Amino acid sequence: xxxxxxHAVILAGGSGTRFWPASRSNRPKQFLNLVGKESLFRQTxxxxxxxxxxxxxxxxxxxxxxxxxxxxxxxxxxxxxxxxVRSSQILWEPxxxxxxxxxxxxxxxxxxxxPRAVMVILPSDHLIQNERxxxxxxxxxVKLARANHLVTFGIVPTRAxxxxxxxxxxxxxxxxxxxxxxxxxxxxRAKRFAADKNYxxxxxxxxxxxxxxxEAFRKYLPLIYAARGDMLKAWPKLPxxxxxxxxxxxxxxxxxxxxxxxxxxxxSWESLSGILPKDRHGNSLKGNVTALDCRDILVWADKRLVAxxxxxxxxxxxxxxxxxxCHKHRSQDVKKLVETxxxxxxxxx
Amino acid sequence: xxxxxxHAVILAGGSGTRFWPASRSNRPKQFLNLVGKESLFRQTxxxxxxxxxxxxxxxxxxxxxxxxxxxxxxxxxxxxxxxxVRSSQILWEPxxxxxxxxxxxxxxxxxxxxPRAVMVILPSDHLIQNERxxxxxxxxxVKLARANHLVTFGIVPTRAxxxxxxxxxxxxxxxxxxxxxxxxxxxxRAKRFAADKNYxxxxxxxxxxxxxxxEAFRKYLPLIYAARGDMLKAWPKLPxxxxxxxxxxxxxxxxxxxxxxxxxxxxSWESLSGILPKDRHGNSLKGNVTALDCRDILVWADKRLVAxxxxxxxxxxxxxxxxxxCHKHRSQDVKKLVETxxxxxxxxx
Numbered sequence: 166x167x168x169x170x171x172h173a174v175i176l177a178g179g180s181g182t183r184f185w186p187a188s189r190s191n192r193p194k195q196f197l198n199l200v201g202k203e204s205l206f207r208q209t210x211x212x213x214x215x216x217x218x219x220x221x222x223x224x225x226x227x228x229x230x231x232x233x234x235x236x237x238x239x240x241x242x243x244x245x246x247x248x249x250v251r252s253s254q255i256l257w258e259p260x261x262x263x264x265x266x267x268x269x270x271x272x273x274x275x276x277x278x279x280p281r282a283v284m285v286i287l288p289s290d291h292l293i294q295n296e297r298x299x300x301x302x303x304x305x306x307v308k309l310a311r312a313n314h315l316v317t318f319g320i321v322p323t324r325a326x327x328x329x330x331x332x333x334x335x336x337x338x339x340x341x342x343x344x345x346x347x348x349x350x351x352x353x354r355a356k357r358f359a360a361d362k363n364y365x366x367x368x369x370x371x372x373x374x375x376x377x378x379x380e381a382f383r384k385y386l387p388l389i390y391a392a393r394g395d396m397l398k399a400w401p402k403l404p405x406x407x408x409x410x411x412x413x414x415x416x417x418x419x420x421x422x423x424x425x426x427x428x429x430x431x432x433s434w435e436s437l438s439g440i441l442p443k444d445r446h447g448n449s450l451k452g453n454v455t456a457l458d459c460r461d462i463l464v465w466a467d468k469r470l471v472a473x474x475x476x477x478x479x480x481x482x483x484x485x486x487x488x489x490x491c492h493k494h495r496s497q498d499v500k501k502l503v504e505t506x507x508x509x510x511x512x513x514x
Numbered sequence: 515x516x517x518x519x520x521h522a523v524i525l526a527g528g529s530g531t532r533f534w535p536a537s538r539s540n541r542p543k544q545f546l547n548l549v550g551k552e553s554l555f556r557q558t559x560x561x562x563x564x565x566x567x568x569x570x571x572x573x574x575x576x577x578x579x580x581x582x583x584x585x586x587x588x589x590x591x592x593x594x595x596x597x598x599v600r601s602s603q604i605l606w607e608p609x610x611x612x613x614x615x616x617x618x619x620x621x622x623x624x625x626x627x628x629p630r631a632v633m634v635i636l637p638s639d640h641l642i643q644n645e646r647x648x649x650x651x652x653x654x655x656v657k658l659a660r661a662n663h664l665v666t667f668g669i670v671p672t673r674a675x676x677x678x679x680x681x682x683x684x685x686x687x688x689x690x691x692x693x694x695x696x697x698x699x700x701x702x703r704a705k706r707f708a709a710d711k712n713y714x715x716x717x718x719x720x721x722x723x724x725x726x727x728x729e730a731f732r733k734y735l736p737l738i739y740a741a742r743g744d745m746l747k748a749w750p751k752l753p754x755x756x757x758x759x760x761x762x763x764x765x766x767x768x769x770x771x772x773x774x775x776x777x778x779x780x781x782s783w784e785s786l787s788g789i790l791p792k793d794r795h796g797n798s799l800k801g802n803v804t805a806l807d808c809r810d811i812l813v814w815a816d817k818r819l820v821a822x823x824x825x826x827x828x829x830x831x832x833x834x835x836x837x838x839x840c841h842k843h844r845s846q847d848v849k850k851l852v853e854t855x856x857x858x859x860x861x862x863x
């Protein structure tokens with residue numbers, strides 16, 4: 166069952182180097198098949214497609230991913246969007262400007278088509294393992310949005326994660342009002358938050374009426390609001406600012422829906438490794454891999470045979486032109502490595 | 515200065531899987547550039563070429579290495595053998611039969627050409643880092659050989675190695691007589707041997723007159739002796755036996771020359787790693803390799819970029835169609851791995 170007037174905005178402009186060498190500058194994480202048989206981007210579209218007709222799916226992305234987007238939006242079989250997404254529904258950012266300009270652009274385009282529209286903002290590089298729970302939370306969020314709230318999906322914490330932002334909420338009149346946005350906490354605070362049912366992870370997924378968010382842009386980000394007549398022309402001068410920082414931390418009408426949906430932002434090879442199925446030795450092996458006496462390793466083979474002997478806690482990522490061998494607990498340093506490589510090996514970054 | 519009547523017999527028929535995936539069934543260890551810029555096989559020929567004219571260099575090898583041998587014996591520049599080795603000096607074994615038949619075959623061929631010949635037997639898959647010391651030991655060995663001894667090169671042990679065979683010697687009349695051949699000892703015995711100046715490693719290098727060794731064949735391996743008229747025809751029925759076991763352990767005229775020549779049999783990636791130059795973190799990196807916080811790793815990159823982060827004691831061997839990632843102390847298990855692979859992945863073995 167589709168939800169009336171609902172539009173989906175898929176944010177697919179993000180760059181990132183944490184999944185190098187599988188990800189490259191022209192093919193970041195959202196376009197990779199990290200979990201399951203489709204890219205996170207395609208999973209994001211497929212997930213929302215039961216609630217939103219193809220004509221209401223919007224994609225905001227960067228020009229440099231044009232080739233990849235073209236390849237990925239076509240060919241959806243069975244479920245909508247059957248014919249893919251029309252090119253008028255793809256907004257090509259000339260440069261990355263964080264989430265606020267992207268959302269402002271999409272909001273004004275959607276509002277022009279449907280002044281009663283409700284929009285759901287979906288990052289395309291996260292994993293959601295429980296689709297049913299996600300769609301239930303979405304239904305709740307839409308109801309709150311229709312009552313003029315800016316709604317965030319508050320992910321129920323499953324551990325004391327220091328890598329995420331948190332929402333502090335307070336229940337009032339049956340609604341979870343967001344009192345505060347908290348940046349990545351230290352471990353002691355993260356532990357406190359994880360044990361307190363008023364705290365949630367900030368997932369970056371939002372629902373609101375275009376009318377409500379445009380009013381918030383007018384109030385808190387007037388430069389972006391004023392640019393909506395010709396966003397492309399104004400783009401270079403727009404501030405690069407997140408919707409969280411630019412609007413949500415200031416607005417008084419922010420509400421949350423609690424979402425226990427198997428969410429992960431997949432921030433590194435290690436975090437992916439925590440999600441993937443494993444054999445009885447804790448190994449996740451993809452492709453033509455032979456492991457002899459190995460424990461807790463993640464191997465992604467491409468076309469070649471990969472053989473591993475007597476190693477543990479390793480990540481081995483094999484691609485046609487670059488190979489990564491990394492200690493699992495050091496996979497956050499892939500980003501650092503790629504920064505170094507970019508200077509002299511740009512062709513493989 | 516060449517040594518009169520000296521012939522060199524290069525044993526190049528050995529197979530082996532310990533250097534997989536760099537080595538393959540049609541390109542075993544002796545043909546790889548493991549240390550330095552030339553293969554061990556070419557280094558073996560080049561090393562002896564100052565003492566033996568090209569016409570006196572004989573190669574005993576397996577038919578299946580024909581292509582590799584052709585490529586490797588030609589094109590020696592500067593030093594002899596200038597024009598390579600004549601094809602009549604290459605003896606093609608129809609099957610591997612260990613060292614005794616190979617040496618018997620070479621001995622009878624050389625003896626037919628020069629009844630006063632002295633021959634030096636040189637395995638082509640070992641490393642000798644001190645060429646000068648080797649040539650000095652050779653001169654001594656030739657002298658002993660002319661006095662009717664079967665001479666072995668006794669390598670002065672540098673550690674309590676349990677992977678090698680040992681010679682027990684006794685000095686008598688200025689000569690190191692070999693009293694006993696000892697198979698790979700346990701650690702306690704190896705320690706004792708390494709501390710005792712009468713014990714040496716058995717290098718598999720030998721020097722003797724063709725006349726002396728043929729007489730020994732007649733006495734101890736009459737089947738091989740009898741076959742010398744048509745070795746190729748007799749080959750399938752010859753026993754596969756080593757010269758050590760078949761003759762040297764039985765003969766009474768075995769002598770040794772002590773050789774402190776920087777010898778290694780390069781038995782595994784780990785032992786190669788012990789030989790190669792290292793950076794200040796103990797890493798040996800060949801090819802386009804970036805290592806971040808790594809210690810004591812050996813990386814052989816081929817054409818691709820290899821990046822390593824936060825790992826230690828690893829061996830990473832990158833080839834176009836197969837990749838090995840192995841704990842350094844487990845590199846003896848490469849052999850086991852390849853046995854398994856042969857059953858289902860013969861094309862990469």
